[in-house]
Amino acid sequence: MPVHGKMFSPLVFLIVFFIGAHFSSLGAREKAENVNTHQDTGFYYTIKKGDTLWDLSQKFYDSQWDWPGLWELNKNIKNPHWIYPGNTIRVYLKPELKQPRPEKTVRMAVETRFNYPAIHRTGFIKQEQVPPLGTILREKDGNLMMATDDIVYIKSTGRTPLIPGHRYQIYTTSQVNQKIGTNRYKGIKHLIKADLDIIQVNNQYTVGKIIKSYRDVVSGDMIMDFYPRQPVFKVNEHPDPIDAMLLCSEDDNVLVNDYRIAFINKGSGDNIQPGNIYTIKRSKETESVYNIKTGLNIAPVLIGRLIVLHTESASATVMLLSSTQDINPGDIVN
The missing domain is CATH 2.40.30 (Elongation Factor Tu (Ef-tu); domain 3)
Incomplete structure (x- = not known):
């Protein structure tokens, strides 16, 4: 295929994008309303001067081409070319269920917060x-x-x-x-x-x-x-590793599914804070090959992620964010 054919589609997209931005500036600029973080559970970011969905997509996801996903998630943004400092937008965290490749460049730090109004119950x-x-x-x-x-x-x-x-x-x-x-x-x-x-x-x-x-x-x-607890906290996707275990779910479910509340055996005494995100792993102790015990210890399998909602001195209340397998009490958290 000719080189011109490969370059044509991205070039047309960029031209249409910037022309759209230009003509949008000629019309009325409808300011988007803030997301009500007192009612909605999720991850949020407060827009700063100079931000665009294009740039935020690069900051959050290492790709400018993910900006339509941010726009789709925020129905209150009427025009993707106009976002306003001080307004709040919802963001999503991509699953990290595979070991990340070594990064060649340092990622820009982006402050995200998690909102959980039901924390008091x-x-x-x-x-x-x-x-x-x-x-x-x-x-x-x-x-x-x-x-x-x-x-x-x-x-x-x-x-x-x-x-x-x-x-x-x-x-x-x-x-x-x-x-x-x-x-x-x-x-x-x-x-x-x-x-x-x-x-x-x-x-x-x-x-x-x-x-x-x-x-x-x-x-x-x-x-x-009444036990007051903070419903909004800063997200830390890369806290120091811990050696913890999933104790049980809030309602003692045998299988702990996505968005359920559960508990781990580490807390504020172990420097765990609300907003920390950890991985969930399942241990595979001794594997058998051709019915012969090898005694080979296999690395734990990555099966999900959770976020810390509240801490006591020797425990933490957590919410499961994602999973690739059924999560059980006894699974490893680190």
């Missing part, structure tokens, strides 16, 4: 149980399962007075006892079930209203102060 693991301020006695009308807008009676523990108008949460706990090599990890998993508002306090019992339920509330569930 996400479970966590502590070494000791959060002391309850009270327990649910029953629902006003005697219903066994309690949910949003139900009125509930509460027995206070007397540890701290329950205050009308103050925000509380209903929770339950379960033991975590996971074998890790020759050791065992032990902790207390806290599962948030609902948000609660105190209506009335008297000498015998306290009356509350369930403002928002996330799981069914039952008699015996406990009350604690």
Whole structure:
């Protein structure tokens, strides 16, 4: 094929692109609205002066030709030639499930943040149980399962007075006892079930209203102060490696699928921070070849990625971002 035929298509594309940009500047420039990061879960970037989708595509993905993907992801951008400093756009992270090739040039640093508004209802693991301020006695009308807008009676523990108008949460706990090599990890998993508002306090019992339920509330569930946590954090795609393990999922699923919440056995005491992204691997210990034990240790297989949402001293709450196989408790995180 003649050389001219190979060069024609990219040349036409560039001409059309820059002509479109020129004529767009002659019309009305409709400023895109900011993405509401208080409602949407995902990765975000704040536009700076001089940014273009073309350049951001190069920064994020090492290719200027990925800019249509950024435009498609942000429906609020009416004209791809006009983006405005201070506005927020959603970005996507490409899967990195293959070992990256050595880079010849240094990539430009791009600050990305992850937004997770549901963080306040996400479970966590502590070494000791959060002391309850009270327990649910029953629902006003005697219903066994309690949910949003139900009125509930509460027995206070007397540890701290329950205050009308103050925000509380209903929770339950379960033991975590996971074998890790020759050791065992032990902790207390806290599962948030609902948000609660105190209506009335008297000498015998306290009356509350369930403002928002996330799981069914039952008699015996406990009350604690609202646990505030940061819903937006800076993304770190290349933190220092860790030697951790997936303990369990929030709802004790045998298979942990994409976007499920789970826990690992390392936390803030190991310099782990919200926003860190780690890989998930599966160990292949001893392989057999032609039915003869070789004793050859095979490198763990890369099967997924996760992001840290919250940390305690010896554990972290994480969300699975992607996977190529079913993820199980016991898989390696590093």
